[in-house]
Amino acid sequence: MKSFKTQMEAARAGHPTDEMKRVASDEGMEIPVLMDRMAHGEIVIPKNRVHNIRPIGIGNGLRTKVNANIGSSTDRLDTGVEFKKARVAVECGADAVMDLSTGGDVAAIRKTVMEAAPVCFGTVPIYQAAVEVILKRGDLNRMDPDGLFRVIEEQAGQGVDFITVHCGVTLESVERMNRQGRLLDIVSRGGSFLVSWMLENGKENPLYEQFDRLLDIARAYDVTLSLGDGMRPGCLADATDRAQIQELILLGELTQRAWERDVQVLIEGPGHVPLNQIGTNIQLQKKICSNAPFYVLGPLVTDVAPGYDHITSAIGGALAGAAGADFLCYVTPGEHLRIPTPEDVREGVIAARIAAHAADLAKGVPGAWDWDRRISKARKDMDWDSQIRLAIDPERAQAYRDSVRVRQDHACSMCGDFCAIRIVEKALEKHP
C-alpha cells in the first residue's frame, strides 16, 4: 500500500492491499466484490497505518462484528483492572475494543489496553481532551478546539484504528432537540461535552465546523471515522425523534464529504429503541448515509431492566444485525449502574456475539449456518466433547455440565433417563 493513503483509496484505484486479501480470505468473499464495496464505502477495514493487527472488515455481506467498551472513570481508575478487562474481551471473542477512559492517566491506560488487546482499537478523543482541559483549566467549557485536534492527532499517531467523533451535534440539532422536547435530553457523554461547550461559548461544534481538518488527520493515518450519535435517544420514549433523525441527516452529508477524500466511515446508531422501530432505524440509516456500515449501541429494547442490559441489547442487536447493522457495540449487565467489571465484560461480549451470530444466520452470512449444524450434529450424537468445544463459551458450558453428576459417560446431563433423542433413535432403529 505504498502509494495509497487509505484502504478506500486503494480499493478505488483497484489495488488489493494485504489487508483486503486477509479480510477476503477470512470472510470467504471474493476480493473484487470486497473491493467494490469498499470503493463505495459499504465496507471498511478500520486499521491505522501504524497499527500492527490482524485486520477485520465491517460492512455489507461480512460477519457482524462485536466491540467491547472498556476504560476508567473518575471513580474507578485502576490500570490493572482495565488491562484485565481488555484481555477478557479479546479472549471472549470481541472483534474490537474501545478505550473510553476518563479517569487517571488516560494516555497510559490507553497504551496498556492497546497492548493487552491487539485487535481493532477505537477511542473517543474528546474524552481525553475534556479530562486534560479540566485538569489544566478546571472547566470543560474552556476547551480549545486546537487542543481537541491535537489530541486526535496524538491518538492517530499512536495507532488508533477508529475514533468516535460527534460531528452531528450542531447548534441546529440542539435547537431541534429543544423544539422536540425530550424525556432524557442527551445521554451521549461526548455529545454532552460538546453541547455544554457550544452553549457556553456560543460557537459551533469544532468537529463539524472544521470537518476538513478532521479528514486531514484521518486520511494521513487511515483512521476510520465513527460518526457518533450524540443525539441518540436515552430512553424508548425519545427513539426515532426529530433530533435523532436531524443528526443522522448531517452524518449522511459528512459521510459524502469523507468519501470524497477516501476517508473510511462508520455511522453510530441508537441506543434505546422499541423492537418495532429497529428495522425502520436501520433502513433510514442505510438510505440516508448511502449504505455506510452501521455501528449500533445496543439497541436496548426496554428501559426497565438495569442489571440485565446485556439481554435487552442482545435482543435489539440481533434484530438490528438481521436488518442490516454491521457492527454491534456490546452492553454489559451493569450498564446504567456501574463501570463494567471483568465478569461484566465477559457477559457483555458473549451476549453481543450471540446477537451477532443470530443476525448472521438470518442474513445468510457464509459459514454461519455451518457452526449451528455442527453443534446440533454433536447434540444428536451425544458427543459432549464436541458440544462443549463448539459452544460459544466452552468454559461456561463445561462448568454447567460439570455441576451435575453424570452417571454414564455419554448420558444427557439434562434429562436423565428420559432423553427424547435416544428414545426416538431407538424406536426408529427398530421400526425403520
Added chain:
Amino acid sequence: MKSFKTQMEAARAGHPTDEMKRVASDEGMEIPVLMDRMAHGEIVIPKNRVHNIRPIGIGNGLRTKVNANIGSSTDRLDTGVEFKKARVAVECGADAVMDLSTGGDVAAIRKTVMEAAPVCFGTVPIYQAAVEVILKRGDLNRMDPDGLFRVIEEQAGQGVDFITVHCGVTLESVERMNRQGRLLDIVSRGGSFLVSWMLENGKENPLYEQFDRLLDIARAYDVTLSLGDGMRPGCLADATDRAQIQELILLGELTQRAWERDVQVLIEGPGHVPLNQIGTNIQLQKKICSNAPFYVLGPLVTDVAPGYDHITSAIGGALAGAAGADFLCYVTPGEHLRIPTPEDVREGVIAARIAAHAADLAKGVPGAWDWDRRISKARKDMDWDSQIRLAIDPERAQAYRDSVRVRQDHACSMCGDFCAIRIVEKALEKHP
C-alpha cells in the same frame, strides 16, 4: 359460573364470569371485547374449576405472559429443591408454572409445587403416565391408553389449569418426518414417548385417536388444552420443515373440534428457529389455528450457545411476542446442559419477562409504555430509589449499584464526574 362448564362457554353465552371481570380489570380491556375474543378462542383464561388462583388471560391484546418449567428428573429428585424453584419463579414474576417432573414421587412433587406456586399451573400428563408404567411394567411401550387418560383425569381433578397434550404426533406426521429427513428427529420428550409407543405397538396416538375423550375431561374441569408440538425442531436446520407444519395443520383441525365443545386451547410452538423465520412461524400458526393463542418454547435463535440459552430464547421470544405470540415459555441458561437450579430459574424468568415486555412495547399493549417512561424519568432525575424500585429485578439492580462506592447520594454510579445527563441539564438551564 353456575351453569357453564367452561369460560369459553360462558363467554359465548354472553355471561361475564368473575374471572373475566378480574382479567379485564387487570389488563385494562373492556369486558365485551374480552368476551368476544374468548368466544372466538383468541383469548383463554386457563383456570381449572377446582383451582383457587388469581386468574390470568392469555391471548390477543393482552400482556404477553411467561411460564416457568420446573420439575425433577431421574437424576435430580429433591422435592425441597422443586419447592424452592417454584417459589423463585413466582417471586420473579412468572405468570404460570409447569411441573415437568419425571423423577421420584411425581404426584407428591406436583402437590408441593402447586402449594409453593399459587398461580396458573400446567403439566404434561404423559410424563407421569410414563413414569408409572416404567415402574410397574418396566417398559414405556407397555403403556395402556386407559392409564394415560386416568392420569389426565387425576390431574384435572387436582386442579391443573392447563395440560400439554401432543395430539399432533400421529403416524402421519412421523411418516412425514421420516420422508423429510431431519438432523435432530424429535427433541420433545412427550413426543418421543408417543412415537416410541406408536411404532412399537403399531397403533395411532391415543391422544389423537381418542381426542373426544380428552375433550370430555377438559370440559368437565375447564382444563385448557395446550396442544403440544412434539414435532418441534430441535435445531435451526430443522425449523419450519414439513414435519413441523404437518403437525400444525393437525393442531388446527383439533382446535376447531375443541372449540365446538367450548374447550379452551393454546397452541405450542417451536423451539429452535432462525430469527428471520420467526414472523413466518407466528403468522402460519395464527392462520392455521384460527387465531388461537400461541405459546412458544423459546424460540432459540441459534444452537451454539449452551450456557446462555436464556439469552438466545429472549431474542426469539421478544420477536415472537412482537409478531403475535401470547405466552412465552422461559428457557434457562442451563438448557441442554442441566436441570435448572433455583438461580437458573431466576435468570430464566427475568430473561423471558424482558422478552415479553419488549414485545408488549412493540405491540402497544396498554400500560406497557408507562413503565419505561417512569423509570426513564427517574433516571433523568437521578432518583436512584425509584430506578431500583421500578427495575424488573430490583434486588439485582440494587446489588449492582451497591457494588460500587458512590461518593454522593445522588451521584451516578456508572459515569463518575462525567454524567452526560447532568452536564446537559446544567448547560440547558444556563442557556435555555
